[in-house]
Amino acid sequence: MAFGATPTSARATTTSETAATYEDLGLFTADPEIAADVSDVFNLLTGYSRQRDFGALLVAPAGLRMGLLELIRAQASPKGRIAMKLNSLVDQEMIDALYEASQAGARIELIVRGMCCLRPGVPGLSDGISVRSIVGRFLEHSRVFRFGSGPEAMYLLGSADLMERNLDRRVEVLTPIRDPSLRERLDEILGILLADDVLAWELHSDGTWRGPAENGTVNTQARLQEAARDRARRIVAV
Secondary structure (H helix, E strand, C coil): CCCCCCCCCCCCCCHHHHHCCEECCCCCCCCHHHHHHHHHHHHHHHCCCCCCCCCCCEEECCCHHHHHHHHHHHCCCCCCEEEEEECCECCHHHHHHHHHHHHCCCEEEEEECCCECCCCCCCCCCCCEEEEEECCCCEECCEEEEECCHHHCEEEEECCCECHHHHHCCCEEEEECCCHHHHHHHHHHHHHHHHCCCCEEEECCCCCEECCCCCCCCCHHHHHHHHHHHHHHHHHHC
């Protein structure tokens, strides 16, 4: 898993150019179930397959929507915990499922970079939901999903936002993160994002965004850059 970059436009760019603008997360894995699913996805893209069922991956437009809905609904209780980092949240069915989970007592923490059609903190509707957006030097591009807590939590990483076009009209993929060290890394990233008081804008129940107060101490992007440097130093030292 890496703190890295994605292309900024259709023109050819170098890694150094894109790294100056975007952050993203990627997964390198030899997990045979995930690798087999990836092969099947490419066969689907090239027309060699019409497969709709996958072992590990959630793949749109076949099963991603239903898979995410099932994961959200499974957290609909006072013990439920959901954390999502994504670019946009506009799909009405997903929003309604999150409202229902909140009404059942779940605690839901959303980090949404761009469009968000959900209203957090509305009494009787979304009391248990918070929404924030991280606005800094890097464009936040990664999508991270965590359902539940502790060893039984489900972690997903991938390309899909919660929009109708992503869920129903594109081939999009979310992959489970199974390695304990990578799950721990995602917990670290989400923890820093949710603690940020320098770059974070908070969405309130009246639909207004409020910026951070002065004298904040937790800067998500600075913290994650330093963590990446520390890991690189340890590797070099070995």
